[in-house]
Amino acid sequence: MHTNIVTCTAPVNIAVIKYWGKKDEKLHIPLNSSLSASLDQKDLKTTTSVVAGTDFTEDELWLNGKKENVESKRIQNVLRLIREGSTVEWKDDPNYKLRIVSTNNFPTAAGLASSASGYCCLVYALAQLYGCRSDLSAIARLGSGSACRSMYGGWVAWEMGRDHESSVAVQVADEKHWPEVQILVCVVSDVQKHTSSSDGMQQSVRTSKLLADRAENIVPKRMEEMKQAILTRDFHTFADLTMKDSDSFHACCADTQPPIYYMNNVSHHIVSLVQSYNKKVGSNKVAYTYDAGPNAVLYIADEKHMVEMLKLLHIYFNPSEGVQRERPFFDNEYLLAKMSTLDEQSLVDGLQVEKRPDALKYILHTKPGPGPQISQDHLISL
Amino acid sequence: MHTNIVTCTAPVNIAVIKYWGKKDEKLHIPLNSSLSASLDQKDLKTTTSVVAGTDFTEDELWLNGKKENVESKRIQNVLRLIREGSTVEWKDDPNYKLRIVSTNNFPTAAGLASSASGYCCLVYALAQLYGCRSDLSAIARLGSGSACRSMYGGWVAWEMGRDHESSVAVQVADEKHWPEVQILVCVVSDVQKHTSSSDGMQQSVRTSKLLADRAENIVPKRMEEMKQAILTRDFHTFADLTMKDSDSFHACCADTQPPIYYMNNVSHHIVSLVQSYNKKVGSNKVAYTYDAGPNAVLYIADEKHMVEMLKLLHIYFNPSEGVQRERPFFDNEYLLAKMSTLDEQSLVDGLQVEKRPDALKYILHTKPGPGPQISQDHLISL
Numbered sequence: 001m002h003t004n005i006v007t008c009t010a011p012v013n014i015a016v017i018k019y020w021g022k023k024d025e026k027l028h029i030p031l032n033s034s035l036s037a038s039l040d041q042k043d044l045k046t047t048t049s050v051v052a053g054t055d056f057t058e059d060e061l062w063l064n065g066k067k068e069n070v071e072s073k074r075i076q077n078v079l080r081l082i083r084e085g086s087t088v089e090w091k092d093d094p095n096y097k098l099r100i101v102s103t104n105n106f107p108t109a110a111g112l113a114s115s116a117s118g119y120c121c122l123v124y125a126l127a128q129l130y131g132c133r134s135d136l137s138a139i140a141r142l143g144s145g146s147a148c149r150s151m152y153g154g155w156v157a158w159e160m161g162r163d164h165e166s167s168v169a170v171q172v173a174d175e176k177h178w179p180e181v182q183i184l185v186c187v188v189s190d191v192q193k194h195t196s197s198s199d200g201m202q203q204s205v206r207t208s209k210l211l212a213d214r215a216e217n218i219v220p221k222r223m224e225e226m227k228q229a230i231l232t233r234d235f236h237t238f239a240d241l242t243m244k245d246s247d248s249f250h251a252c253c254a255d256t257q258p259p260i261y262y263m264n265n266v267s268h269h270i271v272s273l274v275q276s277y278n279k280k281v282g283s284n285k286v287a288y289t290y291d292a293g294p295n296a297v298l299y300i301a302d303e304k305h306m307v308e309m310l311k312l313l314h315i316y317f318n319p320s321e322g323v324q325r326e327r328p329f330f331d332n333e334y335l336l337a338k339m340s341t342l343d344e345q346s347l348v349d350g351l352q353v354e355k356r357p358d359a360l361k362y363i364l365h366t367k368p369g370p371g372p373q374i375s376q377d378h379l380i381s382l
Numbered sequence: 383m384h385t386n387i388v389t390c391t392a393p394v395n396i397a398v399i400k401y402w403g404k405k406d407e408k409l410h411i412p413l414n415s416s417l418s419a420s421l422d423q424k425d426l427k428t429t430t431s432v433v434a435g436t437d438f439t440e441d442e443l444w445l446n447g448k449k450e451n452v453e454s455k456r457i458q459n460v461l462r463l464i465r466e467g468s469t470v471e472w473k474d475d476p477n478y479k480l481r482i483v484s485t486n487n488f489p490t491a492a493g494l495a496s497s498a499s500g501y502c503c504l505v506y507a508l509a510q511l512y513g514c515r516s517d518l519s520a521i522a523r524l525g526s527g528s529a530c531r532s533m534y535g536g537w538v539a540w541e542m543g544r545d546h547e548s549s550v551a552v553q554v555a556d557e558k559h560w561p562e563v564q565i566l567v568c569v570v571s572d573v574q575k576h577t578s579s580s581d582g583m584q585q586s587v588r589t590s591k592l593l594a595d596r597a598e599n600i601v602p603k604r605m606e607e608m609k610q611a612i613l614t615r616d617f618h619t620f621a622d623l624t625m626k627d628s629d630s631f632h633a634c635c636a637d638t639q640p641p642i643y644y645m646n647n648v649s650h651h652i653v654s655l656v657q658s659y660n661k662k663v664g665s666n667k668v669a670y671t672y673d674a675g676p677n678a679v680l681y682i683a684d685e686k687h688m689v690e691m692l693k694l695l696h697i698y699f700n701p702s703e704g705v706q707r708e709r710p711f712f713d714n715e716y717l718l719a720k721m722s723t724l725d726e727q728s729l730v731d732g733l734q735v736e737k738r739p740d741a742l743k744y745i746l747h748t749k750p751g752p753g754p755q756i757s758q759d760h761l762i763s764l
Contacts, residue, residue: 210633213595244639251592251637258657259629261650268643275640 002053003090005380006128009045010121010372011038012112013149014183014297016242016289017226018249019158021205021215028145029167031205031215033160033223035230036149037299038175039183040369046117048102049379050125052090056097063102063118070100077142078119082126085134100125101379106364107327112185113197113291119143120150124372137169153370154178155230157223175368178233182306185364186296186313188266195260197292200253207257214248235301239278239287242299246289262292266359270296273316276351277309308347310363311339316353317360330363384435385472387762388510391427392503392754393420394494395531396565396679398624398671399608400631401540403587403597410527411549413587413597415542415605417612418531419681420557421565422751428499430484431761432507434472438479445484445500452482459524460501464508467516482507483761488746489709494567495579495673501525502532506754519551535752536560537612539605557750560615564688567746568678568695570648577642579674582635589639596630617683621666624681625656628671644674648741652678655698658733659691690729692745693721698735699742712745 013036021031061070069075079098083091090096102121104114123140126132132139137148141158148168149156154175161167195203204211222241229238253260263271267290274288285305288296300306310330319329330336395418403413443452451457461480465473472478484503486496505522508514514521519530523540530549531538536556543549577585586593604623611620635642645653649672656670667687671679682688692712701711712718 208633209600210592210595210630210637213592213599217595218591240639247639247641248592248637250641251590251633254636255592255630255633257626257629259632259650259653261645261653263643264650265647268641268646271641271643 002051002055002382003129005049005051005378005382006125007047007049007375007378008121008125008128008372009041009047009375010117010124010150011041011153011369012044012106012114012117013038013146013156014289014291015146015149016238016287016299017219017223017245019146020249020252021201021211022145023160025202027164027167028141029163030145030158030160031211032219033158034146034149035155035157035172035223035226036146037155037181037183037368038150038153038371039366041373042369043364043366044106044112044117046102046104046114046121047375047377047379048100048121048125050098050100050129051380051382052096052098052129053382054095054097056099059098061100064104070098074119074143078123078126078139081134081139081142082123082130082132085132086130087133088131091130099380103379113146115144116146116150119147120372123147124151128374135165135168138164138167141167151371154368157227172227173230175370178230178368180302181235181368182300182303183366183368184298184300184306184310184313185366186270186298187361187363188264188294188296189359189361194262194293200256200260200292203260204252204256208252208255210255211252214252218248219245236284239284239299239301242287242289250290262294263290264294266356267294267296269353269356269359273312273351273353274298276353277312280350281305306365307335307338308342310335310365311342311344311347312351313360313363314339315344315348316355318355318357319360320358323358325362327362329360330365332365335365384433384437384764385511387431387433387760387764388507389429389431389757389760390503390507390510390754391423391429391757392499392506392532393423393535393751394426394488394496394499395420395528395538396671396673397528397531398620398669398681399601399605399627401528402631402634403583403593404527405542407584409546409549410523411545412527412540412542413593414601415540416528416531417537417539417554417605417608418528419537419563419565419750420532420535420753421748423755424751425746425748426488426494426499428484428486428496428503429757429759429761430482430503430507432480432482432511433762433764434478434480434511435764436477436479438481441480443482443484446486452480456501456525460505460508460521463516463521463524464505464512464514467514468512469515470513473512481762485761495528497526498528498532501529502754505529506533510756517547517550520546520549523549533753536750539609554609555612557752560612560750562684563617563750564682564685565748565750566680566682566688566691566695567748568652568680569743569745570646570676570678571741571743576644576675582638582642582674585642586634586638590634590637592637593634596634600630601627618666621660621669621681621683624669624671632672644676645672646676648738649676649678651735651738651741655694655733655735656680658735659694662732663687688747689717689720690724692717692747693724693726693729694733695742695745696721697726697730698737700737700739701742702740705740707744709744711742712747714747717747
């Protein structure tokens with residue numbers, strides 16, 4: 001005997017005010033509030049199917065085709081809270097075992113944090129299965145801090161709060177609020193070994209004197225300005241705050257002992273290109289932001305400027321012909337056609353940037369999108 | 383008719399507590415106090431000859447064989463203050479014109495700030511010529527902030543002060559105080575265009591929120607700890623503070639809008655090597671520090687560990703055979719012989735660092751040394 005299969009999808013999110021450092025390691029209460037956009041699931045998503053049955057011998061968790069340890073503290077914390085908020089009769093019946101299967105539709109090599117969409121999707125799916133009425137963003141937070149922000153679509157704040165109940169995500173504006181905004185994910189070729197976010201932020205909390213100043217004095221004001229910029233669709237200010245916050249986060253990493261460098265020479269190069277482009281067009285039409293890795297995520301004011309930036313990325317990081325690739329450099333035919341109508345010379349005029357062929361592996365295009373969804377495309381068949 | 387020719391030499395200095403940001407742009411009053419060692423003039427120095435004569439038609443300044451503008455504000459400020467403190471009769475006689483000739487014995491490409499030794503040497507030589515009794519470090523500071531620290535040998539603090547008279551250098555300990563300390567200057571190959579220190583610090587003061595915190599809350603305590611570490615010859619603590627301060631300075635650069643990146647991938651690589659080596663030997667025997675460029679300066683506890691680090695730099699950045707070089711990778715025969723006796727395998731055992739051939743251009747070896755000297759090797763013959 002088994003329950004219905006529940007399948008859900010959940011978005012990746014990219015922060016524009018960064019989460020770095022926990023006040024409470026166990027409860028994942030952050031040092032500061034943060035804010036992100038959830039990305040369109042047409043382009044990037046996690047899909048998770050869950051089912052409980054009396055005919056399974058044990059709880060099982062499969063991620064991207066690989067069996068994972070369901071006994072991990074993060075998973076067990078999530079399960080405990082889902083059961084506490086559950087309304088189904090069988091919730092504490094030991095005869096019911098879980099089967100969980102999860103996949104991502106985006107390459108791991110993209111360096112996009114899959115833990116956010118992964119834990120969000122797991123919590124959302126389990127909550128449907130168990131009829132759980134609790135705040136799901138708080139439960140997802142116990143899986144992975146930033147997962148709470150994937151619980152909503154559009155623009156989402158994670159209010160730091162003081163305890164489990166108050167450290168939750170809230171939607172600032174949904175995905176229809178600012179439809180012009182475009183996103184390019186620039187995947188950098190030269191991937192070195194990196195300090196994990198979780199280890200890195202612990203080291204920063206312990207050793208960076210600048211991080212405390214950031215969390216206490218800089219981010220609170222910036223959060224309010226950022227919400228205002230989003231609500232009034234003021235892209236110039238939004239971009240200014242986004243770049244400042246990314247820079248301040250990486251400054252705290254560089255101030256950590258031993259220092260942590262997530263950005264490399266190519267990341268720095270993209271920063272120059274964005275700065276140079278914004279200067280040329282006379283206001284911020286593009287904002288860069290970097291998570292715990294060298295890949296750039298560019299938020300762009302509208303399609304016109306996105307296509308220009310896309311062309312510039314092709315010009316400055318032009319992929320060599322005949323190089324074997326795991327996937328095409330860029331494969332959106334509609335945008336490639338738009339790009340081809342632009343004049344290269346007038347685009348690069350006045351930009352003081354050097355070319356760096358093959359420094360990018362590929363580029364993904366996406367937009368802000370909705371929150372978790374229920375799906376009928378089950379990953380489990382019984 | 384002309385005066386005697388006066389020739390002086392002055393040292394380069396490398397800060398271990400960094401100067402970044404001015405409180406007063408005109409008087410070069412810094413945001414925070416700083417501390418450096420003056421380097422041995424056998425290895426790195428500026429030489430300056432000065433003479434005044436009634437048979438010259440105009441003031442002339444020659445730097446490294448190139449005629450420079452003597453009317454610059456910095457030079458004129460220096461001359462005005464030297465004359466104000468002067469005791470010679472001809473000091474305000476318009477018939478006396480100056481001839482100044484200055485050279486550096488180190489390559490400009492070494493990325494070592496030549497303005498510190500240059501302005502220090504100019505002020506010291508002019509002071510001899512004019513019989514000036516003022517505090518020479520304050521006058522050198524008006525030429526270039528960090529030049530004031532070259533006015534003494536050994537370990538030198540620049541106390542920020544409040545005005546022209548109180549913002550001066552003081553010697554913490556002379557060059558004989560800690561004779562074990564060794565220095566390696568690692569010149570990085572890939573030199574990109576950089577923001578000048580002067581422009582960079584102005585941008586940081588204007589835009590970095592972390593810089594104010596650094597100057598007000600972090601450096602004052604660190605200055606006291608650093609003096610204590612030097613006075614007690616506590617290398618482990620000295621190294622810890624040196625690395626933290628370099629990291630904090632570069633963190634403020636990364637927090638500047640637009641962000642400034644002086645360190646590149648090779649600089650980051652050297653940081654890893656130093657961290658990994660210190661971990662292996664069980665305490666800090668090496669400290670890295672980076673000025674406004676990618677080159678690493680390594681302060682090392684003693685000759686034994688310096689030779690080990692030198693060998694490691696040869697191993698990890700091993701220069702390819704047959705590559706044309708402007709100068710040898712490393713040319714101290716005594717140290718090369720010492721290096722050759724070390725076993726490579728036991729040195730690299732346990733170090734988690736990748737090799738990066740040809741990422742360094744060359745390495746210079748030096749030590750802390752004395753302050754400005756009077757010389758008889760004149761650069762001017764009349």
